[in-house]
Amino acid sequence: xxxxxxxxxxxxxxxxxxxxxxxxxxxxxxxxxxxxxxxxxxxxxxxxxxxxxxxx
Numbered sequence: 562x563x564x565x566x567x568x569x570x571x572x573x574x575x576x577x578x579x580x581x582x583x584x585x586x587x588x589x590x591x592x593x594x595x596x597x598x599x600x601x602x603x604x605x606x607x608x609x610x611x612x613x614x615x616x617x
Contacts, residue, residue: 574580
């Protein structure tokens with residue numbers, strides 16, 4: 562199989578639009594998963610702060 566044959570097959574398999582959906586949803590899903598995992602590792606924020614109140 563030559564490079565031209567491979568390129569022709571890839572162009573023919575492009576029909577239907579499913580590959581555009583995969584090219585969009587793949588990276589979006591990976592980024593969403595990374596954000597989800599990063600938020601799980603962050604400790605919850607305390608409501609009380611240890612800082613001194615501002616002096617007026």
